[in-house]
Amino acid sequence: MTAGSGWISDALREHEHADRPEVPGGRTELPVTDREQQVLDRIDRARRRRPRVREERITMSHGAGGKATQTLIEAVFLDAFRNPLLEPLEDAALFSVAGPRVALTTDSYVVSPLFFPGGNIGDLAVNGTVNDLSVSGATPLYLTAGFILEEGFPVADLTRVVSSMQEAAVAAGVSIVTGDTKVVQRGKADGCYINTAGVGVLLGDISLSVACAQPGDAIIVSGPIGDHGITIMLARGELDIEADIISDTAPLNGLVASLLAAVPGVRAMRDATRGGVATILNEIAKAADVGVLASEDDIPVRDEVRGASELLGIDPMYVACEGRLVAVVPGESAEAAVRAMRGHPLGAGAAVIGEVVADQPGIVRLKTAFGGTRIVDLLVGDPLPRIC
Amino acid sequence: MTAGSGWISDALREHEHADRPEVPGGRTELPVTDREQQVLDRIDRARRRRPRVREERITMSHGAGGKATQTLIEAVFLDAFRNPLLEPLEDAALFSVAGPRVALTTDSYVVSPLFFPGGNIGDLAVNGTVNDLSVSGATPLYLTAGFILEEGFPVADLTRVVSSMQEAAVAAGVSIVTGDTKVVQRGKADGCYINTAGVGVLLGDISLSVACAQPGDAIIVSGPIGDHGITIMLARGELDIEADIISDTAPLNGLVASLLAAVPGVRAMRDATRGGVATILNEIAKAADVGVLASEDDIPVRDEVRGASELLGIDPMYVACEGRLVAVVPGESAEAAVRAMRGHPLGAGAAVIGEVVADQPGIVRLKTAFGGTRIVDLLVGDPLPRIC
Amino acid sequence: MRFVDEFRDADKAHALAAKIAALCEPGREYKFMEVCGGHTHTIYKHGLEDYLPEAVTLVHGPGCPVCVIPMGRVDDAMHLASRPEVIMTSFGDMMRVPGSSGSFFDAKAAGTDIRMVYSPLDSLKIARQNPDRQVVFMAIGFETTAPSTAMTMLRAAAEGLSNFSVFCNHVTIIPAIKAILDSPDLRLDGFIGPGHVSTVIGCRPYEFIARDYGKPVVVAGFEPLDILQSIYMLMLQLSQRRSEVENQYSRVVPWDGNLVALRAIGQTMELRPYFEWRGLGFISHSALRVRDEYAAMDAERLFSVPGVRVADPKACQCGEVLKGVLKPWECKVFGTACTPETPIGTCMVSPEGACAAYYNYGRMNRTRVAEASAAGSAGRA
Amino acid sequence: MRFVDEFRDADKAHALAAKIAALCEPGREYKFMEVCGGHTHTIYKHGLEDYLPEAVTLVHGPGCPVCVIPMGRVDDAMHLASRPEVIMTSFGDMMRVPGSSGSFFDAKAAGTDIRMVYSPLDSLKIARQNPDRQVVFMAIGFETTAPSTAMTMLRAAAEGLSNFSVFCNHVTIIPAIKAILDSPDLRLDGFIGPGHVSTVIGCRPYEFIARDYGKPVVVAGFEPLDILQSIYMLMLQLSQRRSEVENQYSRVVPWDGNLVALRAIGQTMELRPYFEWRGLGFISHSALRVRDEYAAMDAERLFSVPGVRVADPKACQCGEVLKGVLKPWECKVFGTACTPETPIGTCMVSPEGACAAYYNYGRMNRTRVAEASAAGSAGRA
Amino acid sequence: MCLGIPGEVVEIHAETPDLAKVNVSGVRRLINIGLLSDDPPKPGEWVLIHVGFALSKIDEHEAAAAMEFLESIGQAYEDEIAAMRESLIE
Amino acid sequence: MCLGIPGEVVEIHAETPDLAKVNVSGVRRLINIGLLSDDPPKPGEWVLIHVGFALSKIDEHEAAAAMEFLESIGQAYEDEIAAMRESLIE
Ligand code: SF4
Ligand code: SF4
Ligand SMILES: [Mg+2]
Ligand SMILES: [Mg+2]
Ligand SMILES: [Mg+2]
Ligand SMILES: [Mg+2]
Ligand SMILES: [Mg+2]
């Protein structure tokens, strides 16, 4: 239950501080209109105070556009994200971009649970969008934040999420410049969904596209795969599996900058999220109409990710990451690319995992550790735990 | 239940068209590897076909990032929104903007019901974001579209929503250039939520802000208020109230262009959405630290909106619109502004509803039709139907 | 809107205002209580006080159904609602009324199944749709609303619905008026009688006021001209040294009330020996409970209800406001600790509550307003 | 991973491959059936066929629990699941198996309460959490899985859980192998025996194959070297004109199986007189049902189950694939109408289904692959 | 007290004569007229609506009388104002 | 058939000796070891896990023997390959 009798004492305590000029002789001294005016002035001062969310849980009022919405925006969002572009709280944020081309992306985040080892939906929502811009070759600059909150969502959780977003934004060097909040009835969401859209700028004439992959190109992954997906599956608790593993959620713009500086000829990058590395390899094969030949032995997978995958009967190649990228570089630049990535903390585990080939266009093949070959197609359905 | 035995016959019918070169003498004629290769080629051709969503309902697979996600994106979203920026389906859309400043906005749409007289969540999601850009003085150019779909959502409904979005985008002259789809478990959403972020460009040195409102300015509304909110309340069906009223959802960029052309000195505009016109008047009063004095008699409200509001005990001033704007213009330009707006179909009902005054800063007052005065504060809570 | 717009005409208001002003005896102050919160709402919503001479003061009475619910009853309702089998249904007004640990709205956010209804009949619909749940209707209101609850109970009985019950908090206005008349610290010159209550109980029940206390009563409608005319009628009685019950709202209120409605109430409910009113304390025979014959629809008997008495927060001066002893803004916490967002007292919740009405509509300097109105081009006073 | 990685060693595979090749008698073709879908999965997932000489062909058998479920049983399960009081629990594999009007997955999307579990024990947890619902576990699988169902039933009985039941579809492998051996259109040289089934039933039940049909059987593990070694052992028996049951998987499979597990099955389940297998038709004594003593946990008795027989779609050639008569890609609709996204037959659903395994992992030109592998720097064959 | 809204009865519900459709400024809703069973309203008559029930009929005659009174004092007031103005001009 | 994964028993659950915690590559889960009640596994022993149950113990001795065999033929093969290479070089 929100509030508790606590809120009354809170409100009264605050009221005490409502710098009320004491009327010397009590209220009989002044004419009614003057006394009333003093009260009105006191209220005016109280209203201009820093807003504070008193509720412990989000209620429908927080989404109704009235006073509670405004308080939420000012006390929670603006307070955390504060920057000159957001501050006017106008209908749109205005800024200038210096660069011939602008990159625009969006993603909604619906992760459950909202808090998990290594992060929460907030930093995920910032990093994910930063990463989509980064792998497009853009320098991420500005983010929007759209919240869909479920009635009953704890305000303390929201505050935690929002402050993680701000930390992630600071770490990635971006600003959250405009936002939106909607509240839906209990049972019509799962606590909190976040959409972020991002704007970045492309400097120079960089041109990246998975459609540019050419036979002979090397395919590089920036680190061990599947950490995020396995962390989330285990964090749900339904599988009763424990492991010391944390999400890899991280902003990749720094790593991308290092890579691009070292290897200007990079053909394409993708951040491996839903669908995992397997999906990206298939996107490359399809977009460029080339074959992709990867090597199981070369794909970095943590022991715990492998163990959990074996137990659940799923394939780490399809498991989501949130801080790993796949890069396609000309074969001759492979070594330089790996070296550059390993020089960055988020690329310490970078490795060449395969190559682009001419034959079997559209198809991704994997040399198995066993020395055989198999196809790695797009995933059908969800990665479901299986018995057989 | 999805599919029904129908899907098998469908699949087989399609299979018939899988231009399979008939092996003249049957399979015994060719060596196994050749026969196998022919089958593989046939499959390859089938895979390169135009994707089609076979399911009648959204399943978790459509959000898992695999084949179903890809099919959904290509068959539903790309097919409807097709444009050269979206088509590469890269992690971000790239484009150039010509103009010194860029406007960025976002909104999530969670309207229930999804389809209502006068529109649906799709055109709402496009118009709403177009409007936030427009009232900022920007020419809306590019939109993102982030979908959160509930498992079980009918694909036919999604298709309707998406095609409404495209129609709205065409009508507003914007392109949807990047997007995202997530699917959540049944019971974790309400069919379909949409987030759109929008990018627009400000030409010239236009500078709009509600903080610029000055005593003497006139406040104009572009047409009758509350149509959208009342339509939605009635469309939910719980109140058992019928009325011939439709949502006012519409893109305001054309109207804004007409207004700005006629009155370059416009101080600020806002589209009246959640919280209605009352909220905007309060935003003006607060941001510019001025008083606002509006006149009840001058505020256009349709009979049906008034009737429904009386029945429900709510105030139309707080009821949402989705195609109305409030403009602040210098007093001397009021007439020209109204004339310009009335010249546009979406501004036919434009009217001066009040003025900015110096006294009682931060407070919105309304001259009632009865000749009295009252305060119009921010709404507390939801506009709840009341008995007393 | 017919029967509405014609009673909001500013020209006629000026005429009435002039008549009222003309009736003021020099040096005399007039204090009238509008018993009904609906009147309070109208007064502030339309800015009616702008028409009244300084000498005439309106005192806001206890006739706001939500404002008089004591905290203990809210807690009891919350206790009922928190039972897993219970779906609580409530009018929107009730949703923000604070109990000792938050409002229905807060409880709903925390997962309690509380649903807003427009009509008590909607609760029956919910009961039919949820045969394995118990639907409890949070019945509040004066005689205006009690007949609707009664009709809903009769309907449920006729249908044989076994999962619908009523948590009955209906109150009756006469004992509250009497309590106010008997309170030593208040001097009133007359009453603006509650129009909608009177559609049910008629005008006779007020006669004791005129007869025994010598105060005029005018039963009034809810448009601003109705109230202005009623004030005029009260002033006229005073100037003529009369004290009678008059019916300004005769287009809606029959002198004898609504017999069908009274019968329905009498069939399903009976007077409680006493009931607690927020701010006014316990008043005997001031509320209704479900009759024994309908015990199966009485949530208080179906479920155990703690029934603890919760003292109002110390800072709360609702009692004084409800009795008209204090003006809303004279309460110490008005507008700072107690606001519509964080109501400490219930008078700050409902749009009919005196504090809420004053805060939402009236919170401004009337002198300065008058000047601004005169100057402003948008106004037309 | 211990007991895993060491059995995936490419060098040893090359050695085994050479040994196998060396055992090939010129001009002779060898056809071995891996009975178990787990083996099929391993074969394709690791690209094991790349190590086999042309003369050796692997034929995929019926040992995929999901593939042999007939459409009628899926429809029956769906019927059960659609009851409002029922929560159906199912392994993930089962979710996409097509019934005549869609899969569990489709039904779930349409609102049917079907939940995925990792272990049958999870169903008990759900039953405890939902005392007012009926939790039905969709029990599928061979002797490997039946003991887990049995233990779960015993646990439910011990706890006195009254809202848990089993829709029993457990099947037994021996009658299916016998049916294949008796089918006229198939010539096999030996069997790669199901390793995990054998942990329960042991190796003796296969003796009739060696004795009566003169075919060697090697019970095999699930890592690729296990299978390669088993093929080598089969080739060795053939070259030595032996036909015996051998146990390659002795690290896991005791010759006599698991008596505790067999007792648990025997206590809760009994053989059905006959049961329909997809593609193979009715096979007598080939499946398990719940014993009378546990009738209260038998969903087939608790709820009426339509039990209609649904003919497989005409285009479906799963029967031939399950019997090993057709290679997956030889089915007419393979890869065009029937894909993992839109499986027409169940062999396309489970990763253990021959068609799915071939489609997901094996769908490529092996000759070209070999060339590419040789050329590709990323490989290390 | 409590919100009461005037609405015009449009039609009596055929199957359940307890219910009537009323019109409030072009907005229609079925309401329960059981409380008026002593003298049920006919289409064209006006009722006062409270929480989905018609609480009383609106007496057009009485309404007209009230209006007449208000108009009469309005007229008297305007005459007076006019007279005052004239006196000022003079 | 059906997925079976080797895991090392880490500890037997104190209250319910039917349950044991197993470790699979650093990942831990409680599993039911009721099917091994004839000869319950001890910490350090390995079991085969299927749908949350231990189905059998893994016999390290047999596993070592299998490995030995595989290594022996591996060695033989490598010797052969080496010999062949040498013969080619020569
Ligand atoms: S301000 Fe609040 S506490 Fe004071 S009288 Fe009004 S409602 Fe009660
Ligand atoms: S392709 Fe499909 S229909 Fe044909 S055998 Fe395989 S699963 Fe059955
Ligand atoms: Mg994106
Ligand atoms: Mg992304
Ligand atoms: Mg991406
Ligand atoms: Mg917004
Ligand atoms: Mg916006």
Ligand SMILES: [Mg+2]
């Ligand atoms: Mg908006």
Ligand SMILES: [Mg+2]
């Ligand atoms: Mg806006």
Ligand SMILES: [Mg+2]
């Ligand atoms: Mg995305």
Ligand SMILES: [Mg+2]
């Ligand atoms: Mg409850």
Ligand SMILES: [Mg+2]
């Ligand atoms: Mg069910």
